[in-house]
Amino acid sequence: METRKHTLILTALVIGSFISIYQTVSLNVALPGFMKIFDTDLNTVQWLMTGFTLATGVIAPLSGYLGNRFGTRELFLFSIASLIITSLLCAFSWNMDSLIVFRILQGVFCGIIQPVTLTIIYQMLPFEKQTFALGLWSASSVLGPALAPTISGWLQSWNWPMIFLIMLPFGVVAWILGWLSLEKSSAKLQKPSFNGIGMIGVVFGSLSLLMVFSHLHQWGIFSISSIVCLLLGIGFLVHFCWRELRIKEPLLDLRLFINKDFSLSLATSAILTSTLYTGIYFIPLYLMEIHQMEAMEVGLLLCLPALFMTVATTISTKYYDRVGAKPLILIGIFFIIVATWAFCSLKVDSSKGFVMLWMTFRYIGLGLSTTPIINAGMSSVPSQLSGDASALMNWIKQVAGAISVGVFTSFFYTRISYYGNTNSHSQEVYVKGLDDVFMLATILTCLSIPLTLLLGKKETKRKKTRMGGKVTKSV
Template sequence: MRQKPVLYVLILGSFISVYNTCSMNVGLPAFIDIFDSDLATVQWLMTGFTLATGVIIPLSGYLGDRFSHKQVFLYSIAGLMASSALCAVSWSIYSLIAFRILQGVFCGIIQPVTLTIIFQAIPKQQRNVALSFWSASSILGPALAPTISGWLLGHNWHWMFLVLVPVSILTLWMGVKWIPRDPPSASGPLDRLGLMYAVCGSLALLLYFGNIHQWGLWSYRSAFVLILGLASSLLFVRHELRVKAPLLHLRLFRSRIFMSSILVSAILIIGLYSGIYFVPLYLQEIHRMSPFEVGLLLLLPSLSSGAATLLAGALYPRIGAFRLVIAGAVLIVLASWQFSFLALDTNLAYVAFWMAVRYIGIGLSMTPAMNAGMHAAAAEWYSHASALINWLRQIFGALALGLFTSLFYARQNLHITVLQQSAATPSAEWIRLSAYTLGIDDSFVVAALLVLLSLPLALLLRERRRDKEGRESREEPTLTTPAQTRV
């Protein structure tokens, strides 16, 4: 199949991007010692990366249309390779933070651009399977990154960043050779005002959700940043609906399928992040496991998500997004509910099993929801649809981490107070660990309830008509192209 080499390149590019996103999750405590720093400073290795990624995504659609998606992809891989090498030679925590921010810029571009190339270069009849393989590669990043980076961190931290340089070189060579050239579209001038609103809104909201547990929900700083973010976002929407050459075509939300796919994906992202965030913390804090041991325990559960994603890609043409999203969401709800019963002596096999169930649910539901949204857009709008999907997923991912962290600390403090007032007089360490576990349990209850909201929203993905071969087709027509739209 001629399209296979193209898919190989996109899979490698997506894996590199997601790996760099997740490789730092287990390394923050180590870098406190390496650079003799503190947690508040080292945290910016993740915070700065996330902010850079969230800010650049809205620009990816314009860049692809203006310079061709192949060129943007190749330059992003080259930039990511260079910034990774710079991270490896960092001489201080501040230089490492700066280079991680640079990494975030290129990672933020790669994901939406690769998704767009899939819909441009892969024939429609092969697109569902290709998308499932691309999604599976994105899942391999979180699955392998904690194990690989945890092992490398224990030997030589520089190789955390150098390990993917050879893979990046291979991806560049393959990309130059196999990705078809797509001529730049007739894109108008850059919507600078829209970009300013998008950057300001993204920065403010990401900062708010990322620091709400430190600043406090009702603090003046939180209120100011939240108001700034919401105001900038509203101005962005108002401006984009009026300008002739918008940064992002928000008229995509006129499609019920596209809008519902975004909402379902956002809720699923919130459910996903609760497990990715809290289960490793539970294993390290309660069971005293090392980052490498946590990565090994969760490796097979994570890989099960890749298998479920491939299965969803094969089933999507026959049964559609609705049934897959429902099945996946039910599994996520069930597993999240089971994690609300974690205790100090919970068996590790129990944790691994229910993490596998959660990951299978994610694999069955995430890609079909995204696939339905992309198919609702005209070909000329693929880059804008991809940018919107990835941008909002980034925002809601930050929202999930911020809200769950704040909820966890609030519930933990409440449980400490209750346990201290009990008739028994256990040790202070037992109280701390018990309250820690109960706080995680409460967070999973909320995660289960939130994912339940995706079930009625998934009804909007139902398709009514069938073609002559019995396969489901979209309920509504594809959106009109920009040239057909009167602004």
């Protein structure tokens, strides 16, 4: 009976995670199409991604508090239901402004689903099943980038509202399974007091930083807008950290950073997230700008490499308990470095097979390393703090992703200007800029090696039992 219940829980979490990631990347290659559909310019259409990113980045650090306050079951069900509603609203948008607003609302709930599903894995599943569950959760997270560009590219050319409607049946299934299987919050659930000052600090701090790096290329690093937003963001977050470390009931338990393995896994995850975004963002640009491929063609080309990431994630899950986190992470990083280095030699006439081969290597590396990195960090903290830990992990990943896209994009255009963008050599200059971006990404990825080597040899083996509504830990 317990096994059946755990299967239902895991199925609900995996489907929910897949839906949120799918919606996150579904418009990556579809933005040019919306320019034609709503007869608008690129700066306006980009808010479909920018607004969504801001929403997910701002809400992620609050997910731990919301789970503690209302219960993870209730938060999961509410977020899935809200994602269904906002997807319907997006599908029936009557102009670009309404679509942007509904897309931002959709981002809020996508930003909650990822951390809350991760929290539930460590709170409601037995210890011996957590690695397997995390592997499936990670696989569902990478299937989104694998399938979304292909599906959304095809649907946009046929009937664009279906980009948002296609996930509705999966959302209904996830909600029903979650309602049937997830444990209801205890009547004695400890509800933290509302920390309004802390919430203002983390929301405005995150929002300011995300605004800077989302508009870094348009504004320029030394513009008044960039400097003001950067100073505001740093100021809000410094005050937030200072306050949270001094009060009894913090919005987010920052003392988790004292945990060495958690901090190291967090830093490594942030670096590899930045590396992931270089491939997700720049390789489709290369294929569309240089090879003149349509969005659906790009999605089909990148589908096979991303599916290899799912296979690699399954392999890392299978061998995690046998070899531990460190060897798998190091092997994964090796694959990523080799593949990212290969993209430093992109040419105008580089074949599509070249791109597919090295994207496959990159995705295999990410698949091998993602689950061990997350599990090394999450398994090193007490179960009752898993909500704060998952919130911190997703918050840092969201901010790292936004910052990396902003910095790499600004660097890309800086290098294009350096090489001189003449009409007769525009493609060559464009590709040289991409080569430099991947060189910078290779150097960044190398920084994850010493962080991984500093991880503990073996994660703490925890057996968790529930006694009187409390979680106890034995080593």
